[in-house]
Amino acid sequence: MTAITADPAISGATPQGLPAGPRPEPPSPWAASVAFGWRALLKIKHVPEMLFDVIAIPVVFTLMFTYLFGGALAGSPHRYLQFILPGTLVMAVLLVTMYAGTGLATDRAKGITERFRAQPIWRLAPAAGALLGDIARYLLAAGLVALLGVAIGFRPAGGATSILAGIGLLLVFALALSWAWTTLGLLLRTPQAVTSAATVVLFPLTLASNVFVAPPTMPGWLQAFVSVNPVSHLVTAERALMAGAPAGGQIAWVLLASTILAAVFAPLTAWLYGRQR
Amino acid sequence: MNTAQATPEPARRNRSPSSGGPAIEAERLEKRFGDRRALAGVDLAVAPGTVFGLLGPNGAGKTTTVRILATLLAPDGGRARVAGHDVAAEPGLVRRAIALAGQSATVDEDLTGRENLVFLARLAGLRRAAAKARAAQLLAAFDLQEAAARQVKAYSGGMRRRLDLAASLIARAEVYFLDEPTTGLDPASRAQVHRLIRALAAGGATVLLTTQYLDEADQLAARIAVIDHGTVIAEGTPGQLKAAAGAGTLRIRLADPAQRPKARRALAGLLEVSVHDGADPAELTAQIPAAASGRPASGQAAAAVAELAWAGITVGEFALGQPSLEQVFLALTSQPPAGPAPTAAGLAPAASLATATGSPATTKGS
Numbered sequence: 001m002t003a004i005t006a007d008p009a010i011s012g013a014t015p016q017g018l019p020a021g022p023r024p025e026p027p028s029p030w031a032a033s034v035a036f037g038w039r040a041l042l043k044i045k046h047v048p049e050m051l052f053d054v055i056a057i058p059v060v061f062t063l064m065f066t067y068l069f070g071g072a073l074a075g076s077p078h079r080y081l082q083f084i085l086p087g088t089l090v091m092a093v094l095l096v097t098m099y100a101g102t103g104l105a106t107d108r109a110k111g112i113t114e115r116f117r118a119q120p121i122w123r124l125a126p127a128a129g130a131l132l133g134d135i136a137r138y139l140l141a142a143g144l145v146a147l148l149g150v151a152i153g154f155r156p157a158g159g160a161t162s163i164l165a166g167i168g169l170l171l172v173f174a175l176a177l178s179w180a181w182t183t184l185g186l187l188l189r190t191p192q193a194v195t196s197a198a199t200v201v202l203f204p205l206t207l208a209s210n211v212f213v214a215p216p217t218m219p220g221w222l223q224a225f226v227s228v229n230p231v232s233h234l235v236t237a238e239r240a241l242m243a244g245a246p247a248g249g250q251i252a253w254v255l256l257a258s259t260i261l262a263a264v265f266a267p268l269t270a271w272l273y274g275r276q277r
Numbered sequence: 278m279n280t281a282q283a284t285p286e287p288a289r290r291n292r293s294p295s296s297g298g299p300a301i302e303a304e305r306l307e308k309r310f311g312d313r314r315a316l317a318g319v320d321l322a323v324a325p326g327t328v329f330g331l332l333g334p335n336g337a338g339k340t341t342t343v344r345i346l347a348t349l350l351a352p353d354g355g356r357a358r359v360a361g362h363d364v365a366a367e368p369g370l371v372r373r374a375i376a377l378a379g380q381s382a383t384v385d386e387d388l389t390g391r392e393n394l395v396f397l398a399r400l401a402g403l404r405r406a407a408a409k410a411r412a413a414q415l416l417a418a419f420d421l422q423e424a425a426a427r428q429v430k431a432y433s434g435g436m437r438r439r440l441d442l443a444a445s446l447i448a449r450a451e452v453y454f455l456d457e458p459t460t461g462l463d464p465a466s467r468a469q470v471h472r473l474i475r476a477l478a479a480g481g482a483t484v485l486l487t488t489q490y491l492d493e494a495d496q497l498a499a500r501i502a503v504i505d506h507g508t509v510i511a512e513g514t515p516g517q518l519k520a521a522a523g524a525g526t527l528r529i530r531l532a533d534p535a536q537r538p539k540a541r542r543a544l545a546g547l548l549e550v551s552v553h554d555g556a557d558p559a560e561l562t563a564q565i566p567a568a569a570s571g572r573p574a575s576g577q578a579a580a581a582v583a584e585l586a587w588a589g590i591t592v593g594e595f596a597l598g599q600p601s602l603e604q605v606f607l608a609l610t611s612q613p614p615a616g617p618a619p620t621a622a623g624l625a626p627a628a629s630l631a632t633a634t635g636s637p638a639t640t641k642g643s
Contacts (some may be wrong), residue, residue: 017418019474020447024402035399042396043387046428111381115444118347120372121400147562276351276368 025214029122036129040103041136050099054137058092058144065212066152073213078153086166086238087211090231093174094139094206098198099137100130101181104273109190113273123270127182130261131175138174142167156242166238169254173234178259179265185274205231209239230257285357292344300325300360300452300483301346307354308341315341317507318355322502323485325451328478330494330515331487334502334606339487340380343454344502347377348484360451376450380457382437383444384429390414390440394447401448415443420466434461442470453477453484458637459493471497492599495519503609519599520573521608526598527563527578533589534558540590547581559593564604 028036044050065084070077086188104127107113116126145156146163156162180201185194208222209231215223226232240247301323308316316338323329331339344350346359348368357364360374384393391412392450396410416425419439424432429440445453459467474497477484488494494501495515503511503518507535511518527548531540537554541561544552552563563572572580578597585592 017415017446017473018441018480019446021449023373024407025447027400027402031402032400035396038399039385039388039392039396042392046387110383110386111379112381112383112385114344114349114381115377115383115397116400117349118372118375118377119400120369245394259426276349 005232020029021033022147026120029125029128032121033128033132034123037132038129040091040130040133043103044133044136051137051140053098054141055144058088059148061092062145062152063090068137069212071230081149081154082156083239084212085145085208086242087235088149089142089145089166090170090235090238091206091211092145093138093170093179094231095202096141097134097139097178097202098181098184098195099173100127100178101183101185101198102194103104103130104182104185105188105191105194108186117273123238123274124266126273127179127266127269130182131178134169134178135175138171139167142170156244158242158244162242162244166241169237169251170234170256173230173254173258179262180268181233182269183272187268205229210235230254233257282497290621294403297357299323299363300327301329301356301358301485303342303346303355305355306342306348306357307344308338308345308352315507316345318354319504319507319509321502321509325481325483325510326478326481327499328474328484328486328497329636330501331485331500331504332489332491332494332501332605333487337504338507340456341507343377343379343456343485343487346547347375347454347623348372349377374451375454376445376448377454378445378456378458380443380460382434384437384442386430387428388424389428390421390432390436397444398447403448411447415446419443420469435463435466438462439466442473446473449482450483453482455484457484457487457489459488459490467493477588491605492520495599503605503607505606518605521605527565527581527595528555529563529582529585529595530555530557530560530562530593531559532593535641536590537561539588540585543588544581544583547584548577593620626633 025030062085065088066081067079069084070080074080074083104113107116107126113126122128146167150163158165181194181198184197185191188194188197209229211231215226215232218226230253234257237247237250237254240250249254251269299322302318303321305441306316306319307314311593317429321329321331321342331342331607333339341350344356345352346364348371349362351365359371362370362374364371371441385396389395393563394415395408398407398411403411405582416422419442421436421440421443424436429437432440438458442455442458445455458474460472462470471493474484474486484497486494486497498515500513501515501518511521513521529540529544531537537559541552544561544563548563548565550563550565552561554560555562565577575597578595582592582595596597
């Protein structure tokens with residue numbers, strides 16, 4: 001039984017909290033992306049355990065590859081380190097590229113996406129902002145590999161600047177590749193599915209490359225794959241850069257692959273995000 | 278079956294709401310999810326600056342309708358305009374005019390309440406300082422100041438709901454979609470949300486409110502559409518709907534429980550309905566029919582109580598409750614036995630509503 005009485009508080013006084021003034025202009029694509037990037041960093045601040053793999057993978061890979069394979073493959077861990085470190089760097093960063101994708105899937109699963117999609121913001125802002133936040137992850141992973149590598153004896157001929165240049169190139173490729181995972185993040189229903197799918201692609205992509213050994217010892221069919229694998233070109237470019245050797249051709253190859261990845265998957269992400277369903 | 282009739286006149290095309298067209302206009306909206314027909318031709322017309330109630334049970338199609346109007350979902354058939362813009366052809370312009378509070382709390386659980394609001398204020402286009410100020414205002418207005426620095430993860434359901442509503446009010450909108458905004462709120466918060474909704478409309482905004490509660494729609498909405506199985510089964514003012522549905526339950530508490538059998542017989546004779554014993558040994562309840570005898574339900578109830586007094590039965594207190602949503606549905610979906618309901622609704626709508634809203638419906642002493 002509901003006895004309804006007139007509410008005395010409603011007459012006259014408008015409650016606090018009502019929007020005042022005209023509605024502001026919608027944010028620019030950049031401003032909206034920065035807002036999403038800020039949110040990504042806040043999430044890391046509140047859930048630092050999300051950084052576990054970003055820290056563990058570089059440390060474990062750098063030590064494990066160097067000392068596990070070094071003696072057998074190059075005669076000594078120290079000699080192998082000079083060869084493997086650019087590859088370790090690439091692997092450690094590429095294996096943590098799926099965060100933007102899982103983030104989009106999480107938002108969708110929790111319904112937050114609905115709020116974003118009802119707003120007049122750039123369609124790619126949520127994904128682009130997540131990638132901005134991911135730059136922090138990539139830099140952390142790459143920095144750990146580089147520092148640990150130098151600590152155990154990595155001495156590139158190109159010096160410290162060559163390591164920085166290598167990290168820069170790696171960042172470009174990692175960001176381009178991330179668009180593939182944001183696409184997956186909008187196609188698959190759960191964040192776990194995105195992680196699994198990305199891992200299934202990333203492991204062969206990084207292992208079936210020239211990261212560990214030079215391709216000539218491999219069977220022909222595998223050599224064929226390794227030679228077209230963009231990760232091989234990226235690793236070759238990194239090695240050349242850090243050895244102080246000419247790397248222009250390989251760098252161009254990596255930039256081309258990055259452009260193609262972004263040109264295919266960024267519009268796909270935008271389309272999937274805007275799709276009304 | 279359009280029991281409470283009064284479908285608004287067809288709106289003219291291609292007008293912005295400033296020129297007087299409806300703020301929300303939907304024609305024959307249809308939507309299927311696999312085998313399930315979620316919407317089977319929904320028509321709506323909502324005048325600017327009013328609160329419109331979309332009333333229905335779970336799964337009736339309320340949320341689907343709201344999602345289509347908020348450009349989140351493409352309809353399979355029909356068309357809709359919001360704030361003068363077609364939702365399919367100009368979704369960007371619609372999004373610039375609306376604010377949405379969805380049914381699930383759409384805030385980030387990992388962030389604090391304050392961070393959520395600042396982030397969403399930046400997305401709404403506010404600059405950093407303005408976003409912080411607006412977040413602080415909203416936290417105060419929604420009584421979330423103490424929890425402002427806590428992660429939303431640790432919030433209660435009601436706090437999440439309030440934060441979600443606060444987020445939807447960051448920037449001014451022409452049309453607000455509030456999907457069951459009071460579900461899960463305690464009575465104080467509910468009353469506060471009601472005040473807010475009234476104030477939004479008083480400020481000139483249009484509010485589409487979905488709810489499962491008739492009393493909520495009754496208190497807030499100028500017009501109500503009742504939706505069931507994906508169609509609007511009735512549309513009208515709250516008074517028209519309630520008149521069509523019957524006035525609800527008369528509940529009488531006797532001063533002396535020993536008089537209950539006598540009172541039951543007397544009431545049954547007066548009202549010509551079956552009278553039930555309440556759980557309280559002094560209590561009796563009766564469903565008052567929908568103005569069946571040509572008199573408003575409030576009049577019938579008052580007369581019955583007076584007759585009891587004449588018969589020497591002392592009434593401790595009595596109250597006339599509103600019909601429940603179930604009763605409205607029963608009345609709207611089953612054939613009413615006594616005459617066509619539209620006529621009855623047309624005859625006596627105002628009186629029962631005035632009784633229910635204007636004065637306290639519970640009277641003590643006799």
